[in-house]
Amino acid sequence: MIQSLNDSNDSMKRAFPILGVLTAILLSYGLYMALVGAPTERTMGDVQRIFYYHVPSAWTAFILFFVNFGASVFYLIKRRPAADIVALVSAEVGVVFCTIVLVTGPIWARPVWGIWWTWDMRLTSTLVLWLIYVSYLFLRRFSSSGQTPTLAAALAVLGALCVPFVYFSIWFFRTQHPQPVMGGGGSIDPRMLHVLLINWLAFSCFAFLVCWSRYRLEKLQRDVDQAHALESLLDPRRGVR
Amino acid sequence: MSAPTGITRVTLLKDLRLEWRSKDAINSMLFFSLLVVVVFSFSFDPSAEESRQIAGGLIWVAFLFAAVVALNQTWAREIRNQVLDAYRVSPAPANSLFAAKVLGNFIFVTVLEALMTPLFIVFYRLRALGPAWQLLLVAVLGTWALVVNGTFFAAMSLRTRSREIMLPLLLFPISIPAILAMVQSTTAILNGEGARFWIVLLVTYDLVFTTVCLLLFETVLNAE
Numbered sequence: 001m002i003q004s005l006n007d008s009n010d011s012m013k014r015a016f017p018i019l020g021v022l023t024a025i026l027l028s029y030g031l032y033m034a035l036v037g038a039p040t041e042r043t044m045g046d047v048q049r050i051f052y053y054h055v056p057s058a059w060t061a062f063i064l065f066f067v068n069f070g071a072s073v074f075y076l077i078k079r080r081p082a083a084d085i086v087a088l089v090s091a092e093v094g095v096v097f098c099t100i101v102l103v104t105g106p107i108w109a110r111p112v113w114g115i116w117w118t119w120d121m122r123l124t125s126t127l128v129l130w131l132i133y134v135s136y137l138f139l140r141r142f143s144s145s146g147q148t149p150t151l152a153a154a155l156a157v158l159g160a161l162c163v164p165f166v167y168f169s170i171w172f173f174r175t176q177h178p179q180p181v182m183g184g185g186g187s188i189d190p191r192m193l194h195v196l197l198i199n200w201l202a203f204s205c206f207a208f209l210v211c212w213s214r215y216r217l218e219k220l221q222r223d224v225d226q227a228h229a230l231e232s233l234l235d236p237r238r239g240v241r
Numbered sequence: 242m243s244a245p246t247g248i249t250r251v252t253l254l255k256d257l258r259l260e261w262r263s264k265d266a267i268n269s270m271l272f273f274s275l276l277v278v279v280v281f282s283f284s285f286d287p288s289a290e291e292s293r294q295i296a297g298g299l300i301w302v303a304f305l306f307a308a309v310v311a312l313n314q315t316w317a318r319e320i321r322n323q324v325l326d327a328y329r330v331s332p333a334p335a336n337s338l339f340a341a342k343v344l345g346n347f348i349f350v351t352v353l354e355a356l357m358t359p360l361f362i363v364f365y366r367l368r369a370l371g372p373a374w375q376l377l378l379v380a381v382l383g384t385w386a387l388v389v390n391g392t393f394f395a396a397m398s399l400r401t402r403s404r405e406i407m408l409p410l411l412l413f414p415i416s417i418p419a420i421l422a423m424v425q426s427t428t429a430i431l432n433g434e435g436a437r438f439w440i441v442l443l444v445t446y447d448l449v450f451t452t453v454c455l456l457l458f459e460t461v462l463n464a465e
Contacts (some may be wrong), residue, residue: 034424076460131414138410142401147464152396158390158415161453165418165446172438173421 026202038195050108056200058099060207064094084149089214098130121174128166132159186235245337252341270307277303277311292365297427312391316399320438335459346388370433382443383423393454419446
């Protein structure tokens with residue numbers, strides 16, 4: 001059992017740098033394509049290139065939140081600690097990517113629409129999504145360690161169920177009142193789509209890499225905590241020291 | 242079938258009797274929402290037409306903050322003397338306890354709304370241009386949405402550090418669609434516009450979240 005664990009650990013250790021190099025290549029190629037390779041947008045000019053960071057970050061964040069939901073449901077059913085770690089890690093990294101979306105959005109909006117922020121449908125629903133998952137991280141931080149996984153998984157399920165309500169309510173809220181027309185809509189140049197997809201792939205690889213190392217760190221941390229607890233149980237003098 | 246409802250009834254009556262004798266929750270909620278009304282009225286100083294536009298938001302923000310006061314006290318009573326631990330080892334179904342707490346909070350917040358709404362109408366010179374009976378429907382559905390989620394999250398934040406601040410941190414983000422629906426439907430009815438979409442949304446929200454909270458409550462109560 002332990003031997004097989006070590007084996008899988010070793011192969012993981014070997015796969016990690018390979019994936020890291022691959023991600024670095026993809027990211028630099030994506031950066032080059034976004035800044036040089038992609039055609040300049042006719043009306044917005046070079047500002048539009050932030051699109052290749054904004055949209056892939058959003059997609060990556062949504063995928064990570066979806067992973068968080070899946071892992072939380074799995075944890076509630078099967079009670080595997082690994083599922084809990086996956087849920088934690090995906091929420092953390094997802095919040096980071098969601099923050100990137102919320103920061104790059106206004107930077108793009110200011111020169112194009114003339115305003116930093118508008119309570120438009122997509123901006124508002126992304127902000128609400130961000131709020132939900134930040135509250136999830138707060139709960140994880142503030143609850144006592146033994147019950148954190150269960151409580152967090154329950155909150156993750158409720159949060160994920162809330163997402164369709166958020167979209168519907170804000171969609172209706174915003175279609176009632178006329179708003180500045182969003183960029184995008186209509187067709188996209190195939191070369192732009194190509195760069196977008198490359199960047200998305202690079203971002204997803206990067207997110208996976210970060211999640212992976214965070215997973216290993218969290219796993220190690222828990223093993224160390226467990227070993228400490230066990231040690232102080234076996235040797236009472238150390239416990240009361 | 243009679244046993245779970247019996248437990249719900251007994252717990253609910255106990256909570257109501259305790260509240261009737263102490264009046265802690267209802268008094269603090271009433272005074273708190275009164276303060277919100279007065280402070281808002283000073284900070285905006287609205288005309289009758291403006292207040293019709295903003296009243297929906299003001300009313301619900303006041304009720305939301307006041308409800309948090311009551312919700313925070315929901316489980317505090319059961320923590321003292323380890324009542325909740327006794328409940329966990331007893332064979333009584335967890336959902337009966339949850340239902341009793343939700344109903345109790347629903348009654349508290351409804352009483353608060355019944356007492357505060359006339360004051361709102363007087364202070365902000367409100368007159369509904371749409372069908373006023375729909376406001377009643379919105380009030381019931383909206384209060385239920387707040388109270389179901391609030392009771393659930395109060396149980397969740399029970400054993401966290403700084404639990405009083407934890408409840409709004411958990412409750413507000415998840416309640417955003419419901420709050421939006423309450424505020425928008427109230428404003429729409431006050432201005433004589435249709436509010437059907439928002440009422441349907443509230444009904445769906447209530448159904449989904451009541452079901453999920455009932456399904457997950459036992460897990461949360463027994464989390465260790």
